[in-house]
Amino acid sequence: MARRKKIYEGKAKILYEGPEPGTLVQYFKDDATAFNAQKHDVIEGKGVLNNRLSEFFMAGLNDIGVPTHFIRRINMREQLIRQVEIIPLEVVVRNRAAGSMSKRLGIPEGQVLPRPVVEFYYKDDKLGDPLVTEEHIAAFGWAGQQDMDDMVALALRVNDFLSGVFMGVGIRLVDFKIEIGRVWDNDFHRLIIADEISPDSCRLWDIETGQKLDKDVFRQDLGNLADAYTELARRLGVLPKNA
Numbered sequence: 001m002a003r004r005k006k007i008y009e010g011k012a013k014i015l016y017e018g019p020e021p022g023t024l025v026q027y028f029k030d031d032a033t034a035f036n037a038q039k040h041d042v043i044e045g046k047g048v049l050n051n052r053l054s055e056f057f058m059a060g061l062n063d064i065g066v067p068t069h070f071i072r073r074i075n076m077r078e079q080l081i082r083q084v085e086i087i088p089l090e091v092v093v094r095n096r097a098a099g100s101m102s103k104r105l106g107i108p109e110g111q112v113l114p115r116p117v118v119e120f121y122y123k124d125d126k127l128g129d130p131l132v133t134e135e136h137i138a139a140f141g142w143a144g145q146q147d148m149d150d151m152v153a154l155a156l157r158v159n160d161f162l163s164g165v166f167m168g169v170g171i172r173l174v175d176f177k178i179e180i181g182r183v184w185d186n187d188f189h190r191l192i193i194a195d196e197i198s199p200d201s202c203r204l205w206d207i208e209t210g211q212k213l214d215k216d217v218f219r220q221d222l223g224n225l226a227d228a229y230t231e232l233a234r235r236l237g238v239l240p241k242n243a
């Protein structure tokens with residue numbers, strides 16, 4: 001039997017042509033990369049966990065009326081998604097300083113920010129996904145003002161939803177990244193959440209112990225990444241407690 005047509009292969013996922021027009025199949029690989037792919041490893045089981053976790057978050061968002069590309073999970077590693085026109089920006093929301101913000105601005109890791117801060121990064125591996133301003137986005141035509149306003153509004157709704165979900169299981173949402181796409185209806189478009197929402201793209205700290213349950217475990221060699229993701233999935237009820 002012929003294999004499906006591959007549309008795109010990224011560092012952690014592959015997109016295949018979907019069964020119906022306007023759909024794609026998103027396959028989650030076990031590859032983990034960090035520092036713009038300078039660090040790479042294969043973590044057995046990561047793809048299966050992220051497929052389940054991204055399903056959990058995206059389906060939860062769909063349920064509360066925040067539109068996402070997620071349609072349904074197909075199997076252990078694949079989900080059916082809506083095809084979108086990806087906006088070439090990574091949208092990061094931060095509740096506490098960490099990572100590149102701490103480095104760039106000298107704000108201590110863990111410091112609470114006066115309000116959630118939304119940032120845009122231009123998606124370009126060769127450039128290392130640089131931070132950009134709304135001026136850059138408008139000037140280079142990556143998105144119009146309405147899209148930018150809608151992206152900020154969507155990102156803050158996702159922040160509220162995720163913060164609450166994690167708070168309920170004793171985890172602090174420090175920051176996260178989402179990607180957003182356009183879905184066209186003749187000359188009009190609307191924005192929906194695309195890509196994935198998983199511990200690969202969030203910073204998650206245990207409220208009591210500060211233990212990290214996200215990709216920093218891999219970036220900073222803090223232990224076994226699959227164990228951290230399994231613990232997260234158990235807490236969220238995505239996996240049974242004894243899995």
Ligand code: C5P
Nearest residue numbers: 098099100101175176177200201202203
């Ligand atoms: O590295 P930085 O502090 O800017 O990352 C902010 C958040 O965005 C982190 O949760 C990180 O995991 C996520 N991120 C991502 N993909 C990138 C860059 C950052 O998921 N390419």
